[in-house]
Amino acid sequence: MPDFSLERELGHDKGRIVIGLDEAGRGPWAGPVVAAAAWLDPAALDAALAEGLDDSKKLSAKRRSDLFAILSDPACACARIAVGEASVEEIDRLNILQASLLAMQRAATALAAALDSAPEAALVDGNKLPQLACEARAVIKGDSRSLSIAAASVVAKVTRDRAMAALARDYPGYGWERNQGYGTAEHRAGLARLGVTPLHRRSFRPIRDALESKSLT
Template sequence: MPDFSLERELLDDLGNHHGGRLATGPEEAGRGPWAGPVVAAPAWLDAAALDPALAEGLDDSKKLSARRRSELFEILSDPACACVRVAVGEASVEEIDSLNILQASLLAMQRAAEALSAALDSAPGAALVDGKKLPQLGCEARAVVKGDSRSLSIAAASVVAKVTRDRAMAALARDYPGYGWERNQGYGTAEHRAGIARLGVTPLHRRSFRPIRDALASKSLT
């Protein structure tokens, strides 16, 4: 289960040179889908004041049920909860197609970190980032493979990012019915593939992704 070990280790390694004892955990959601933006969220948790029940309930968002993610999201995003601060940022479909999905994900993380700095009234002194690549965060950062299963900050961020994106895709499904985005969140499921075959490609599909390129090429040949 995730804990604060990595946060404490990072702050200890930086000593008194990190500009404040704040460690955050940026995480992204939506790298693999064929449609929609990529969303990122950082989270700062006050280890000394955090409710133990909340800490015990946090984990990699993919391991949690949709209901449990929603419950945790409401707690984490409640401005009345002084021991938690979260923010979100995103990169659009146009940016994904222009930059590539990796660079767009890093851009979304950078925007989310800037939003969190504004919420905290100061830039975090250090950050743990899930994965192998580091965005430009304006602070000391350390990449952590499978960080959402190891760090409470990253686990909290993963919940916020996923729930935010899932709800956004459900809203977009009302504008573009027939693709099942409210259920598949834009991933390449059989339902989504059938929707593309029947209805075509929307402005929210990622044209840099091969299945969408193939669908567009197939249409141009008919």
């Protein structure tokens, strides 16, 4: 289970502002990539957060929603969060990795504004680092090791899932409210039936293939 070990290594227990960063939505065929930044106060950490936070993919949708409600509550003294995203256009122009790093950078900047103080160190899920104005450490499987990254993981996942459910109302027939834009059979069938939308990532092979197939008919 994640804990504060990595945060302590970066001086979290000595007053340094250490944040966690993670993203959601690198693999889907449609929609933006969303990143989140999270700062947790171990001295005031809510018991439900301490016991429940983990890699968002390991948690049920209800558990993620419950944790998100605590993390996003303005009255919660133990956490501050922020999100950033990169658009479909940026994904296609930069590639999905660089767009994900850009979204993380934006989330970190937004969190600095929310904290009224610049983060002094960041723990970043994965093996690549965004451009940040502070010390940063990449942590493979960080959402299973760091509570700050786990919090960011939950925020990014819930934020993006809700955004895709809202976009599904504008573009029905692809099942985004259920598949979040991933390449499921339902999504593939929607592409074949309805075609490519402005929110599909044209740099992804299945979408390129769908466009080429349409051009040949």
